[in-house]
Amino acid sequence: MSELKNDRFLRALLRQPVDVTPVWMMRQAGRYLPEYRATRAKAGDFMAVCTNPELACEVTMQPLERFALDAAILFSDILTVPDAMGLGLYFESGEGPRFRKTVRTEADVNALPIPDPEKDLGYVMDAVRTIRRELNGRVPLIGFSGSPWTLATYMIEGGSSKDFRFTKTLAFEQPQVMHALLEKLAQSVTAYLNGQIRAGAQAVQIFDTWGGALSHAAYLEFSLPYMQKIVDGLIRENDGRRVPVIVFTKNGGPWLEQIAAVGAEGVGLDWTIDIGAARERVGDRVALQGNMDPQMLFANPERIRTEVKNILASYGNGNGHVFNLGHGITPEVNPEHAGVFIDAVHEFSAQYHQ
């Protein structure tokens, strides 16, 4: 494997010195880019891009051609694992992800296989290898998966949900069935992320999009321990280099101390928590990733630059900050505004790294 030409992102996660704060964007390869929409139209649909390693590589590289991003992230979906378990992932336009089969009983849980990454998710592993080759050491490649709790919500509800009624009913009424499902998912995600690491992912992120829908006690019972299991089971060194892990629970701000204790190098923050306050609480233990409101990209360039300055000032001097949005970039954003954002992070952060 080739030497990394830009390793700011990996260094920041290890809280090592960098020249400027590294930056990437969740969903940076996505619908806000006309070139992405063109590839997707050519392929047919979202899953056709995901399952074709050449196309997944093509769209992964697109934002790097436009912007001075410090990391690439595998183009894929958080729900590939339940799809490989046989639930039949599909997308209805404007409806978000859906599964043809749901998981709601003990028998449903028992019937679920633990996917073999190379055999059952080979298209993802091939995409990782293809992208690594194409990147040729330009920036590190991030692999990812959904968290067990987040995957479980989609598997039980059959898609997105506002109130997680069926998921919570199962968790509260039959916690042992929920734990069996989460245990299976933790094993599957561990194998899946280790597959990505073996294929070339240089860091991995666990997306816990819906952990924040739980009470503190329920989060500590149903979400966090299974992310902990994954972190414990991951390959942490590859090619002689540390493979950092980032855990990101949206709306997890109130529980930062416990999230910071699972052993991941980085903790992702949404925009509802001040990053300086978060650093005071846990910044001596982990790197922090975040946290501009994605909707700030609808503002004019000067307002975006001011917001970047504010967040950099809030984090303050020293190492351990990876700049990002607090959630995925919104499809209607003007790509030029994304460029303003990324350039502003580099321009205004040098003073904090002297």
Add this chain to the structure above:
Amino acid sequence: MSELKNDRFLRALLRQPVDVTPVWMMRQAGRYLPEYRATRAKAGDFMAVCTNPELACEVTMQPLERFALDAAILFSDILTVPDAMGLGLYFESGEGPRFRKTVRTEADVNALPIPDPEKDLGYVMDAVRTIRRELNGRVPLIGFSGSPWTLATYMIEGGSSKDFRFTKTLAFEQPQVMHALLEKLAQSVTAYLNGQIRAGAQAVQIFDTWGGALSHAAYLEFSLPYMQKIVDGLIRENDGRRVPVIVFTKNGGPWLEQIAAVGAEGVGLDWTIDIGAARERVGDRVALQGNMDPQMLFANPERIRTEVKNILASYGNGNGHVFNLGHGITPEVNPEHAGVFIDAVHEFSAQYHQ
């Protein structure tokens, strides 16, 4: 006005001693009750119930006939004020609230009137008077409104939203226009809640359903100061008795210290924050209202009772707790489970008030 036979709710908000912890439920008069569905079917739709004081009174009383609730809450909608401003509120089944007109420019904001409560929202004032008469001192009556920020999101988006794209674009791009709108809304809500208090509301709650979609800095700029203005402008004593105010920002857990400083007697908590931890942070300044996950009502009675015990134990000994759900009750809940919840609060809380 008649003497109050049960004033636990008001006493708890003033952190005065009570025999047991008072309890009510957000949306306690609502779709989970077959008798409510019958009244609504008879009336035609939701707004027909809201705008008819006799029917609004009828459904307000329904949960009190079933359960040992310690407060009644006016049956109405958080969006009556923008409706009275001329935006044309309506409901599409399964779609949530919608407005026929949106507010997106300075001219739109300038054109908005400040409604006169008795003239433009007389049906609400009449409902309050009718309900007070019907209650006859049984329990206190809570009045309410949406917060300026929350009302603004619906007025700008034209209905519910996932990402608040137009609202945030206005806030970030033209903050002076947004502030003019929020100022007008704060004046309107103050007049509206004072109208409810004069008509007989014995406490009021400000629902900031969407303040939690903001960054900490944006919340302190666009939501909290306008709730502060309302609290500052409210009639705080009526009929020789204090009229307590409750402010409730969903997902406001990270900002509790500042919310507790606006001068309201009570702060509402959603279920994502541990109430004991919240009490440690602000419980010497305000009463706390909450905070069971509404979805816990889908669990079996024994699990519900355990959860009530856990929350009571987390709050601990002493005064200043009003038990509630962390958000409105879900329409699919079995009413018997709501009864189990309410009885459990009374049964298990006596030990904390000795």
